Amino acid sequence: MTVLIITHVFANESNLSFEQIRNLPIMQSLGHKIFFDTNLSNPPGQACSSCHDPKTAFSDPILDLPVSRGVVEGKTGTINTPIVMYTAFIPAFHFNPEEGLFIGGQFLDGRESSLEAQAKKPFLNPDEMNNPDKASVIEKIRNASYVDEFKLVFGQDALDDVDKAYDYVAAALASFERSAILNPFTSKYDFYLAGVVKLSEQEERGLQLFEAENKGNCAACHPSRPVDGKPPLFTDFTYDNLGVPSNQKILKIKGAEFVDIGLGKTVKDNPNAEVGADNGKFKVSSLRNIAKTAPYMHNGVFTSLKEVVDFYNTRDTDGKWAKPEIAATMNTEELGDLGLSDQEVDDIVVFLRTLSDGYELGEHAMIEQEDAVKLPYVRVEGRDVASKIYSVRMERITADKDFPQYHVTQLEELSLADNSYPNDIPYYSLDTGILEIPAIKKDHENGNQSTYVAQFKQIIPNGNLVFDLTYVKPWQ
Ligand code: HEC
Ligand code: HEC
Incomplete structure (x- = not known):
């Protein structure tokens, strides 16, 4: 893991409080853990990720059956499992009177309006994760390795009331589904x-x-x-x-x-x-x-x-x-x-x-040398903040080869009047706190490109934002 330090510029752009910016990524990381937790089914063995596998863009990897197998032997669903990538953009289910059409909604028939409402279903579906009730799901969360993180995000008493706790589980999952990991735009x-x-x-x-x-x-x-x-x-x-x-x-x-x-x-x-x-x-x-x-x-x-x-x-x-x-x-x-x-x-x-996401950008590899990174564009955007483009150069400030820290030496706001700037490389969302840097490093041994996601970590006293730069394998 690498730490990136990017100066003040991002911090001042947002209408969100520092607290809010800080909590969003923790909630996503919690949602990530819940999504992959195979202990949350009855019997244990199935997670959301069992049917929504990152290897197949978060859809079901099995090819011999058009439907997914439930955790209980012999149980199956009735529908081909869709991708969870980009579901964050599906609008709430509604009727458009001008066009006379129904639009949006989660599931292929739109029966759930939001990601949060959808996320509550698989745990209790006898053809899927098969828990008898919400209380038994929450009991499993109480015993999960990430219970402290759960309480950090939602409060120390977050698991006391089963209904509220179940809402929090859904909120964390939806937050993960809205993260850059599931919405990379790197095709x-x-x-x-x-x-x-x-x-x-x-x-x-x-x-x-x-x-x-x-x-x-x-x-x-x-x-x-x-x-x-x-x-x-x-x-x-x-x-x-x-x-x-x-x-x-x-x-x-x-x-x-x-x-x-x-x-x-x-x-x-x-x-x-x-x-x-x-x-x-x-x-x-x-x-x-x-x-x-x-x-x-x-x-x-x-x-x-x-x-x-x-x-x-x-x-x-x-x-x-x-x-x-x-x-x-x-x-x-x-x-x-x-x-x-x-x-x-x-x-x-x-x-x-x-x-298909994870396209390798060839000559756009951006770690130029061992000790400098040049990002020709960073697009910064938030829900209520107009997007701005910066060019960033970062120099390594530590000698440690495995955990290098970078700090910004050059930061220029670019004005590209014709809006011709690359939409998605690299991209910092003030709403999610994630800086995504696609394809920045060429692996010298095998020539492969790698994709990284920099996850906002903390604000240090001089106002700098610190990022963990985590390696994300290119999707297969
Ligand atoms: C009239 C609207 C319409 C048009 C035109 C259309 N599609 Fe579709 N497409 C759909 C709908 C609706 C579905 C989902 C249908 C279903 O699952 O029964 C779909 C599904 C698909 C799927 C399968 C998606 C999946 O995840 O299983 C592919 C691939 C696809 N369309 C490609 C195309 C291509 C290529 C064309 C042009 C040759 C095209 N579509 C034209 C409406 C349309
Ligand atoms: C046993 C397999 C299975 C498991 C486990 C499972 N899903 Fe699904 N998922 C499906 C199927 C099948 C559908 C489509 C169902 C339908 O449209 O009626 C679906 C649909 C979805 C959709 C809607 C996608 C769209 O395009 O509308 C989302 C989001 C989703 N799942 C998230 C999750 C989450 C979060 C979990 C864990 C809490 C989960 N799934 C667990 C099989 C599964």
């Missing part, structure tokens, strides 16, 4: 948007096909361009029925009659809903990290990206596709007969692979 496409790398010719063609209304038309539902300077999330958070066929593997477990009607269930008593009109609709998936999260669709019926794009292309023209799970509400206007050539299908698939 090749992000760096392309930032003007730092070029796409290959085929990737570029794929992007054009993805966006063209008379070709893939994918961006109609999976927006691919920044809005208000915010990087695209590749979902508009609406709901649709693509006419996906049933997955026989799920019917084998749940019975031949099993159908999940998706959004239809969530809105059955909603005054804005028309009876039956939302059956078979599921939330538009983010395509970030899509290359890592097979199988695809809510029922995992497709095993490769090529099969997915082929389906969009030929659903209505090729007899090989089984009939839709629910035909009545199927979208017949925007997909099904795209007329793409084989080459064009491949181009789109190749483009989709640029959406």
Whole structure:
């Protein structure tokens, strides 16, 4: 672990109190521990991370089953486990009267409004972590190795009242889900948007096909361009029925009659809903990290990206596709007969692979020499604070090779009038207290790039902020 010292500049920018800035990262680190704690199931053995594994962008790594296995032998869910990355950006479930559409919400049918509400469910779900009640989850937290951290964040009496304590558990998990670890924005496409790398010719063609209304038309539902300077999330958070066929593997477990009607269930008593009109609709998936999260669709019926794009292309023209799970509400206007050539299908698939986080930036390695770091841009931003760009140079001030400390020797505010600065490299959030420095070091032995996250640690008396620089393995 390395300690970085960055001078006053960040400290004065925020409307949050120092106390608040300090507590946010501790809460995230606590959420991180809860997320990976396999003692929180009944019997022990399953954590959130068992189904949401960082190796597969926090989705379920098993490929032989479209659904996830519960901690109890023989139990499974009914839905393909989605990524938890970028779920922090899903808006609360609501109805948009202008468009006449339901938007947002957690889970593929939007049945929980917020990350906090969602996080309370898996612990008590008999098909997942199988605890009988909240009290038994809290009892496990009382015996957890991180109980002192829990009390540090939420107060010494935080575990006395079961309902309140359960709310705190959900708050810590949601806070972790909002952290830079799950929202890195370090894909090749992000760096392309930032003007730092070029796409290959085929990737570029794929992007054009993805966006063209008379070709893939994918961006109609999976927006691919920044809005208000915010990087695209590749979902508009609406709901649709693509006419996906049933997955026989799920019917084998749940019975031949099993159908999940998706959004239809969530809105059955909603005054804005028309009876039956939302059956078979599921939330538009983010395509970030899509290359890592097979199988695809809510029922995992497709095993490769090529099969997915082929389906969009030929659903209505090729007899090989089984009939839709629910035909009545199927979208017949925007997909099904795209007329793409084989080459064009491949181009789109190749483009989709640029959406995986952890892209190695090559010559943008930023530790120039052993003893100096130059960050051409640091974007500093907070909830109520306009973003500013700085260029930072840091020199090593200790001789210790394993725990070097850096301190800032040069700090210049940059004004880039045309907003052409890289959106995400490196990025300091005043809200989360995390400075993220993607791909700064080249490993001399094997030539690999590494990604680091600098986690705000403390404010030292002269007003400097101290960071722990932790190594984050590039996602596989
Ligand atoms: C047994 C596997 C399993 C475990 C354990 C599990 N999840 Fe999930 N998770 C799923 C499945 C399946 C879904 C989708 C369910 C649905 O949409 O109905 C999901 C959905 C989610 C979503 C919503 C994603 C979206 O796009 O709407 C979030 C967030 C999430 N899980 C977080 C967690 C957290 C936090 C934990 C631990 C408290 C956890 N999960 C434990 C399988 C699991
Ligand atoms: C009309 C809106 C719409 C259009 C157009 C559209 N999609 Fe989708 N996409 C969705 C919805 C909704 C889902 C989730 C459906 C489900 O799970 O049943 C989805 C899911 C996906 C998935 C699987 C996600 C996962 O995590 O399993 C991929 C991959 C995908 N779309 C790629 C594309 C590509 C490529 C195109 C263009 C050829 C495209 N989409 C066009 C709405 C759309």
